[in-house]
Amino acid sequence: MADLPRSSSVSKSQWNGLKIAAILIAAVLALPILVVLINVLIADGEVWRHLYQTVLAEYISNSLLLMLGVGIGVLVIGIPCAWLTSMCDFPGRSFLSWALLLPMAMPAYIIAYTYTGVLDFAGPVQAFIRELTGWRYGEYWFFEIRSLGGAIVMLTLVLYPYVYLMSRAAFLEQSENTLEVSRTLGYSGRRMFFRLALPLARPAIVTGLTLALMETLADYGTVQYFSVNTFTTGILRTFYGFGDVSAASQLAGVLLMFVAMLILLERYSRHRIRYHSSGLKKASNRRMVLKGGMGSIACCFCLLPILVGFFIPVSVLAYWAMFKAENPGANFIQLAWNSFYLAAIASLIVVSLALVLSYAIRLNPTRSVTASVGIAGLGxxxxGTIIAIGTIVPLAWLDHRLIDFVRHYTGDSVGLIFSGTLVALLFAYTVRFMAVSLGAVQNGLGKIKPSMDMAGRSLGMSPYKVLIGIHVPLLKGSVLTAMLIVFVDVLKELPATLVLRPFNFNTLAVRAFELASDERLVDAAPASLMIVLVGLIPVILLSRSIASHIGSSK
Incomplete structure (x- = not known):
């Protein structure tokens, strides 16, 4: 975006103030990453040597196998479903095209608890097999849900929508004329998919795959519950077990290398690749009609991940919550209120800062501001484990300096002001979810004509008054969307909340995790179901947005 002309009635200090504010916000939000990297460099090597000799190889191998399994799984489900719903016509396509996004509302750790209760040895499925056959334990084989394979399946079921979403958008944008040329060359539908459509969609597919793999590396609840040792479980175990922040930071640094490699691979996959649309009719205007058996197979293939990834676990949770779980009573109301107001405050903070950053880059798209906004979105x-470790260290240092200062001059003790309160949690949430809000706000600002800024400044309005008086009302839809997505993400966040929550403070996510860890899966159902139902809201909004976009493009 070109730099907007500046009105002479607006002082230069106001422009510089917005630029400085953006740089300072980015610097503060980058602090957790910087702290982790510094601790990696200055850490004592004794605990690290112990980890290297005992568990590091297991962390690396399990993390790599988890990424490999989930990567294959999300590609096998996401790409065919995207192709079928965008390029083919078959019974149920309209419903399936948006319903395939529903598993996004299901946190991986919740679907893991649900299927453990159903498929474990004491669950109804194996109990029915034993009752029907008379077999006893050890006399038959059944899939072990609490395993690395089980974690791969659970994560695949909730993460394939990333690949589906990106792939479907890419397929829908492909020109009908391009595919028609392939037909004139004698390409069958299968050959056209593999030789033309799939290579054209590769950048979008790799982007979706990268997002899914980053979520896989970030998962804690699923792998912890299934006793699969990965970097996320190792970081928290080192932090709590050894009480060694430096060693935990060293593990976090290795995990950070994995994340950086994923980002670099995603960018390298788009290196020197340019696919331009012809501006002609989209391929979705002429779908291939699948009749009879082929149509039924396509419908069943797309319906299966929805059933397994959403409807079955939600039905099980609803049954447990209504008929089998203990009455949570007033404690549940307190947990819901804690989760609600914490998510509400976090979403207000994140979106407010995102407005400042997005407006700064709109008014002053210099390298320093652009880089600052990019850094702010790294979280x-x-x-969440890396961000939690990077948050607790500087806030604990600041708390101790304040305690020493107050004790020196007054003799009193003020206690922990930052690291022992909700301030730490809110800061970690802001770092973690700033990118989500930035995307929505920047997308909304991009649709506002620069003439609106010029008109406001010609009336003598400062940049801040233009933002509050003109842009915010026009951005109401984008701002509400961003707030809602951040709200739900905070509600589901587990590892950062586990590390940073104040003493005797719980949320729905933490309570569900605690109950599941105590094997009280049924009692965890009300909290889990509440998280899933709230998570449905942004998924429905996303589905409606995609549907309206597709409808307007036809």
Whole structure:
């Protein structure tokens, strides 16, 4: 975006103030990453040597196998479903095209608890097999849900929508004329998919795959519950077990290298690749009609991940919550209120800062401001465990300096002001989810004509008054969307909340995790179901947005 002309009635200090504010916000939000990297360099090597000799190889191998399994799984489900719903016509296509996004509302750790209760040895499925056959334990084989394979399946079921979403958008944008040329060359539908459509969609597919793999690396609840040792479980185990922040930071640094490699691979996959649309009719205007058996197979293939990834676990949770779980009573109301107001405050903070950053880059798209906004959005690529470790260290240092200062001059003790309160949690949430809000706000600002800024400044309005008086009302839809997505993401966040929550403070996510860890899966159902139902809201909004976009493009 070109730099907007500046009105002479607006002082230069106001422009510089906005630029400085953007740089300072980015610097503060980058602090957790910087702290982790510094601790990696200055850490004592004794605990690290112990980890290297005992568990590091297991962390690396399990993390790599988890990424490999989930990567294959999300590609096998996401790409065919995207192709079928965008390029083919078959019974149920309209419903399936948006319903395939529903598993996004299901946190991986919740679907893991649900299927453990159903498929474990004491669950109804194996109990029915034993009752039907008379077999006893050890006399038959059944899939072990609490395993690395089980974690791969659970994560695949909730993460394939990333690949589906990106792939479907890419397929829908492909020109009908391009595909028609392939038909004139004698390409069959299968050959056209593999030789033309799939290579054209590769950048979008790799982007979706990268997002899914970063979420896989960030997962804690699923792998912890299934006793699969990965970097996320190792970081928290080192932090709590050894009480060694430096060693935990060293593990976080290795995990950070994995994340950086994923980002670099995603960018390298788009290196020197340019695919331009012809501006002609989209391929979705002429779908291939699948009749009879082929149509039924396509419908069943797309319906299966929805059933397994959403409807079955939600039905099980609803049954447990209504008929089998203990009455949570007033404690549940307190947990819901804690989760609600914490998510609400976090979403207000994140969106407010995102407005400042987005407006700064709109008015002053210099390298320093652009880089600052990019740095501010790095947190979403990092697991909550890394952000939690990077948050607790500087805030604890600041608390101790304040305690020493107050004790020196007054003799009193003020206690922990930052690291022992919700301030730490809110800061970690802001770092973690800033990128989500930035995307929505920048997209909305991009649709506002620069003439609106010029008109406001010609009336003598400062940049801040233009933002509050003109842009915010026009951005109401984008701002509400950003707030809602951040709200739900905070509600589901587990590892950062586990590390940074104040003493005797719980949320729905933490309570569900605690109950599941105590094997009280049924009692965890009300909290889990509440998280899933709230998570449905942004998924429905996303589905409606995609549907309206597709409808307007036809």
């Amino acid at each position: 979403y690529a990092l697991p």
